[in-house]
Amino acid sequence: MKAHLSRRYHFPASHRLHSDAFDAERNRVVFGKCNNPHGHGHNYTVQVTVSGEVDPATGMVCNLADLDAFAQTNLLDRFDHVNLNTLECFRESVSTTENLSIEVYRIFCGFTAAHLERVHVEETNNNSFDYAGNVDPGFI
Numbered sequence: 001m002k003a004h005l006s007r008r009y010h011f012p013a014s015h016r017l018h019s020d021a022f023d024a025e026r027n028r029v030v031f032g033k034c035n036n037p038h039g040h041g042h043n044y045t046v047q048v049t050v051s052g053e054v055d056p057a058t059g060m061v062c063n064l065a066d067l068d069a070f071a072q073t074n075l076l077d078r079f080d081h082v083n084l085n086t087l088e089c090f091r092e093s094v095s096t097t098e099n100l101s102i103e104v105y106r107i108f109c110g111f112t113a114a115h116l117e118r119v120h121v122e123e124t125n126n127n128s129f130d131y132a133g134n135v136d137p138g139f140i
């Protein structure tokens with residue numbers, strides 16, 4: 001029997017929305033207050049959903065302890081209390097939560113104990129973003 005499992009992780013981080021493709025004025029117009037040179041912070045929540053067969057011996061899709069260990073090493077140790085703009089993954093892309101969601105998805109593709117379905121990232125109480133990888137064009 002196949003089942004889905006979701007787990008939430010939390011980390012604070014700062015960022016500044018800024019594009020090297022725009023001049024200073026265009027950056028101010030497009031990103032508004034989020035282009036403030038001093039940056040600002042969020043308490044991000046990342047929800048990861050994986051799926052797989054429920055192992056009859058353990059009753060689990062995968063062990064949460066294994067997912068937590070993977071998240072600690074590959075997500076939290078990298079993103080917790082950092083300025084996102086300083087990370088290699090945002091060297092050439094804007095630190096929006098769309099791009100953060102894609103990076104988080106890419107990271108959890110490396111978790112091999114279950115199949116990655118999607119990631120959901122909450123930036124504020126009002127903003128959340130989802131990424132589920134590339135959609136098979138056959139389904140569009």
Ligand SMILES: Nc1nc2c(c(=O)[nH]1)N=C([C@H](O)[C@H](O)COP(=O)(O)OP(=O)(O)OP(=O)(O)O)CN2
Nearest residue numbers: 015017034040042095096097098123124125126127
């Ligand atoms: N398409 C996107 N638009 C915006 C993003 C984003 O990631 N993708 N991010 C931001 C900000 O980083 C910003 O900090 C959010 O600002 P704002 O919308 O003002 O925040 P909220 O009103 O939801 O919450 P507050 O707690 O009042 O800041 C902007 N746009």
Ligand SMILES: [Zn+2]
Nearest residue numbers: 015034040042
């Ligand atoms: Zn922000």
